[in-house]
Amino acid sequence: MIDRYHLRYFLSVVDTGNFSRGAAACNVSQPTLSVGIAKMEAALGRSLFHRTNRRVELTDAGVRLLGHARMIEAEFAAAEREVVGTVDGGTLRLGVLSTTPRRWTEQILHERRAFPTGDRIEIVEGTERDLRHRLARGRIDAAVTIMRDDDDADRGRPILIEGYSLALGTAHPLATRVRIRVEELANDPMILRRHCELLSETSRFFTARGIRPFFPARTTSDDRALGYVRAGLGVTVMPDGFREAGVVRIPLEGFDFTRTIGLIHAAHVDAQSASHRQIADALVAAVTDDR
Numbered sequence: 095m096i097d098r099y100h101l102r103y104f105l106s107v108v109d110t111g112n113f114s115r116g117a118a119a120c121n122v123s124q125p126t127l128s129v130g131i132a133k134m135e136a137a138l139g140r141s142l143f144h145r146t147n148r149r150v151e152l153t154d155a156g157v158r159l160l161g162h163a164r165m166i167e168a169e170f171a172a173a174e175r176e177v178v179g180t181v182d183g184g185t186l187r188l189g190v191l192s193t194t195p196r197r198w199t200e201q202i203l204h205e206r207r208a209f210p211t212g213d214r215i216e217i218v219e220g221t222e223r224d225l226r227h228r229l230a231r232g233r234i235d236a237a238v239t240i241m242r243d244d245d246d247a248d249r250g251r252p253i254l255i256e257g258y259s260l261a262l263g264t265a266h267p268l269a270t271r272v273r274i275r276v277e278e279l280a281n282d283p284m285i286l287r288r289h290c291e292l293l294s295e296t297s298r299f300f301t302a303r304g305i306r307p308f309f310p311a312r313t314t315s316d317d318r319a320l321g322y323v324r325a326g327l328g329v330t331v332m333p334d335g336f337r338e339a340g341v342v343r344i345p346l347e348g349f350d351f352t353r354t355i356g357l358i359h360a361a362h363v364d365a366q367s368a369s370h371r372q373i374a375d376a377l378v379a380a381v382t383d384d385r
Contacts, residue, residue, distance in 0.1 A: 098170060100134040101163045102231070103127050104142065108160060109226035111242070112150055119227045152244075161246075164230065168362035171232025185214045186369050189225040189237030192289055193316065194355065195335045198238070201380030202373055222291055229360045236363065236370060238377060240291065241356040249365060251374050252356040254381045256334045258292060259345045261319075263326045268344070275347045276303050283328035285319050286312040292351055296331050299349055335381075355381075 107116035107127070117127040135142055140155035152160065190199050199217065218225075218234050225237040241250050260279075262269050268278060276299070284307035290296065300307065311322050319330055324340040333353065334343060357374045359365040 096134055096137055098167075100130055100137075101167055103130040104134060104156075104159070105163055105167060105230040106227065107131065107143065107150060108152065108156075108244075109230055110223050113145075115223060119223055164361040167230060168232045168360065171362065185216050186236075186373075187216045187218055187234040188373065189218045189220060189228060189234040189239065191225060191237070191239040191355070192219050192221060192314070193287075193291060193333060194238060195337075196317065198335070198377060198380040202238075202376040205372060205376040205379075221289060226358075229358060232360055232362050234360060236357055236359045236365075236373065238355065238357055241354045241358065245356075245358065249361065250356050250358045251365070252354050253374070253377050254335075255352055255354050257345070257352045258331055258349060259334055259343045260329055261323045261332050261336065261341050261343055262329045263324050264340055264342055265326060266329065266342075269342045271344055273345050273347050276300060276305055276349075279307070279329065280305055283308045283310045285310070285322045285328045285330035287314075287316065287319050287330055287332065288312055289314045290331070291353070292331070295351060296349075 102120060103116065103122075106119045107113055110116045110119055113128055113131075114124050117124040120127060122130075131142065138155065138159075141153050142156035142159060144151045144153055188202070203215070203217075218228065220228065222240050225234065225239045228234045229237055238253075241252055260274055268274055284300075286309045287293070307328075310327050311318075313319050313322070316332065316336060319332070320336060320338050320341055322328060323330055324338070331346065331349070332343075335355075337343060357370070357377060359370060363370065
């Protein structure tokens with residue numbers, strides 16, 4: 095027998111990419127989640143994941159289950175909302191990745207008066223993991239967030255692919271360079287963006303090259319990080335979309351990571367509805383204005 099919590103565990107692993115993050119998203123220990131997945135696999139008589147050291151992948155059986163699991167969880171969430179009555183049917187709940195520039199969200203909000211359906215809009219900020227968890231449970235209707243290769247094409251619309259580069263104040267000695275080698279930053283303080291989705295990769299990149307910077311500030315606010323950089327407190331690595339007066343963006347040699355930003359819809363909504371098309375178009379306009 096499959097219980098609802100089994101499906102939640104399954105979806106959480108799919109959406110976060112591994113068992114440890116999936117367990118954290120469900121607020122359970124990894125052994126608890128692993129046991130729950132094992133019970134579901136035993137009940138179905140099929141393995142659902144190929145397990146590797148880096149990332150889990152769905153088996154054929156897991157792929158077949160995924161669509162049903164999302165629909166079932168969405169129906170559960172819809173039933174809860176209907177009974178409890180906590181959400182106004184005229185409210186469109188939009189998740190926004192915390193590591194996206196604020197002007198993108200501002201552009202979407204500027205367009206809200208033109209939404210054909212007249213929906214109110216509610217912004218829910220969060221990390222990629224937070225937003226995917228809310229999408230899977232039907233707690234938000236759509237999210238501006240990072241898209242992954244295994245995302246359902248019918249529920250997601252890619253908007254842009256961007257890289258990561260160094261942010262420096264305009265008075266920095268390297269501010270006029272076209273490209274910077276990490277070794278040139280050996281004596282530069284670094285602003286630590288605690289919420290960065292590439293925090294571990296960035297740390298390994300610098301450490302592998304013998305760079306262990308001093309951190310004069312640690313923050314979960316990109317506005318503050320940019321302010322610190324502008325004031326000359328230090329430099330930092332950020333997605334390329336962050337551009338502001340007093341800050342220059344320069345590629346870091348060998349740091350070739352990219353991310354795809356898009357609009358992902360929850361299973362319970364119609365991605366082709368007027369409001370959701372309007373949000374996607376507003377996001378495209380915001381990104382285009384930056385180019």
